[in-house]
Amino acid sequence: MNPNDRPTLGADGSPTGDRFETGAGLQDGFADGDHGVAGDGAAEYSTGTTTVGLVAADGVVLATDRRASLGGRFVSNKDVVKVEQVHPTAALTIAGSVGAAQAYIKQLRAESDLYRTRRDRRMSMEALSSVASGLLRGLPVSPLLGGVDPGTEGAEPHLYQLDGAGGRIEESAYAATGSGMTVATGALEREYDPDADIEAVVPTAVDAVLAASERDTASGNGVVVARVTSDGVETERRDGTGALMNGATGDIQ
Amino acid sequence: MQNSQQQAYDRGITIFSPDGRLYQVEYAREAVKRGTAAVGVRTPEGVVLAADGRLRSSLQVAESVEKIHKADEHLGIATAGHAADARQLVDLSRRRAQVERLRYGEAVDVETLTKAITDNIQEFTQTGGARPFGCALLIGGVDEDGSPRLFETDPSGTPYEWKAVAVGGNQREAQDELEANYPEVETVDDGLQLAFDALAATADGGLTPEGMSAATIPVETGSFETLERSEIADHLDENGLLDEE
Numbered sequence: 001m002n003p004n005d006r007p008t009l010g011a012d013g014s015p016t017g018d019r020f021e022t023g024a025g026l027q028d029g030f031a032d033g034d035h036g037v038a039g040d041g042a043a044e045y046s047t048g049t050t051t052v053g054l055v056a057a058d059g060v061v062l063a064t065d066r067r068a069s070l071g072g073r074f075v076s077n078k079d080v081v082k083v084e085q086v087h088p089t090a091a092l093t094i095a096g097s098v099g100a101a102q103a104y105i106k107q108l109r110a111e112s113d114l115y116r117t118r119r120d121r122r123m124s125m126e127a128l129s130s131v132a133s134g135l136l137r138g139l140p141v142s143p144l145l146g147g148v149d150p151g152t153e154g155a156e157p158h159l160y161q162l163d164g165a166g167g168r169i170e171e172s173a174y175a176a177t178g179s180g181m182t183v184a185t186g187a188l189e190r191e192y193d194p195d196a197d198i199e200a201v202v203p204t205a206v207d208a209v210l211a212a213s214e215r216d217t218a219s220g221n222g223v224v225v226a227r228v229t230s231d232g233v234e235t236e237r238r239d240g241t242g243a244l245m246n247g248a249t250g251d252i253q
Numbered sequence: 254m255q256n257s258q259q260q261a262y263d264r265g266i267t268i269f270s271p272d273g274r275l276y277q278v279e280y281a282r283e284a285v286k287r288g289t290a291a292v293g294v295r296t297p298e299g300v301v302l303a304a305d306g307r308l309r310s311s312l313q314v315a316e317s318v319e320k321i322h323k324a325d326e327h328l329g330i331a332t333a334g335h336a337a338d339a340r341q342l343v344d345l346s347r348r349r350a351q352v353e354r355l356r357y358g359e360a361v362d363v364e365t366l367t368k369a370i371t372d373n374i375q376e377f378t379q380t381g382g383a384r385p386f387g388c389a390l391l392i393g394g395v396d397e398d399g400s401p402r403l404f405e406t407d408p409s410g411t412p413y414e415w416k417a418v419a420v421g422g423n424q425r426e427a428q429d430e431l432e433a434n435y436p437e438v439e440t441v442d443d444g445l446q447l448a449f450d451a452l453a454a455t456a457d458g459g460l461t462p463e464g465m466s467a468a469t470i471p472v473e474t475g476s477f478e479t480l481e482r483s484e485i486a487d488h489l490d491e492n493g494l495l496d497e498e
Contacts, residue, residue, distance in 0.1 A: 129358075
């Protein structure tokens with residue numbers, strides 16, 4: 001991988017978001033239509049999705065759209081869950097290659113479970129994010145990791161932006177990844193309230209994903225929202241208007 | 254024939270005797286007892302490690318007798334038994350502590366480190382052609398949450414946690430001293446005092462500071478600190494533990 005092709009988080013004005021090369025051609029994934037050709041001739045892989053993470057006073061909200069696309073031109077699935085619980089009080093959004101992301105999440109859960117059984121305590125967010133960034137190295141996935149430490153004076157929420165080069169940046173307020181990240185970030189910039197609690201933050205997260213769904217062809221088909229608090233991870237599905245879907249709430253796992 | 258078969262039980266390390274014992278492991282415990290004593294004391298304010306050492310000659314450089322080692326910022330290890338065997342485990346501890354920082358971005362817990370070391374020791378009781386470690390370690394430190402912890406590893410690869418413990422030569426005498434006076438220990442200084450008293454119980458006619466070493470890991474700083482030999486001498490002098498000769 002050419003180091004110059006490493007994702008440049010947030011600084012990249014390109015609407016295609018983070019890019020990763022893979023040896024394979026077109027894969028089923030949250031990919032958009034921009035399949036440029038990398039220097040060595042391999043097809044370039046881009047993330048086609050919108051995922052956002054917001055820090056609230058008492059937890060973290062993660063939200064994603066529900067579309068999976070082939071090359072960003074064909075909607076291959078309209079009801080995908082791209083937020084996964086990886087720890088009793090942490091979850092991860094995925095943007096990028098589905099196969100790599102699924103294997104990555106399984107591995108991260110195994111690391112978290114093993115740590116807990118061996119030491120009889122949960123991983124801290126520092127430990128989880130360290131492992132998460134280490135495991136991510138070289139994978140065509142750009143996740144957001146949101147989680148909560150118990151803390152001595154109530155829950156301590158943490159949000160991290162991870163990248164395929166093994167980078168880890170802690171965000172104190174909000175972050176977005178995927179092809180819709182620029183549109184979503186605009187919405188977050190305007191609406192985010194640093195003092196809001198988790199219930200007040202959820203509408204902002206939904207608005208950001210809906211805004212991106214309006215303008216980014218690789219994002220859409222509704223929203224999945226995950227609330228990460230010291231009680232655990234609760235996930236709900238919403239339709240294309242942002243309304244809660246009947247009987248569709250429930251935890252992942 | 255019968256006799257030579259029986260003897261084989263204590264030759265092969267991986268062979269149980271008919272009554273279920275691993276003689277080589279038990280012999281390794283004897284090797285620990287042949288060395289000088291090491292003592293660990295856990296106090297609410299931190300962990301204390303102290304050890305007595307033997308100088309073969311007045312010409313030997315006292316600092317070259319290493320019985321207490323820093324494994325990481327918050328971790329100390331006192332050793333008894335074969336020094337060369339112990340060094341291998343100390344280095345394993347140092348590497349393991351760094352691996353933890355790389356992997357999790359955190360300092361390794363004393364318990365986690367101890368179990369990594371004992372798992373390694375255990376492998377040498379079950380591997381053909383290997384010999385068990387002829388040493389016991391006292392691993393003391395302060396966890397990230399501020400708890401002082403003290404563990405012992407023995408040649409079988411079993412970890413034990415202690416409030417206060419002695420290993421090495423005349424271990425029984427030192428442990429008796431610890432058991433009798435532990436309830437009064439509150440501060441790190443109390444812990445040092447008790448550790449020196451326990452070491453004095455293992456030595457006939459008092460202690461000589463030349464061969465001794467001591468270290469503390471106070472909860473307040475979470476940092477391993479060795480005592481200067483002059484500080485050890487002062488402690489011994491104040492409490493009448495010095496060798497009179």
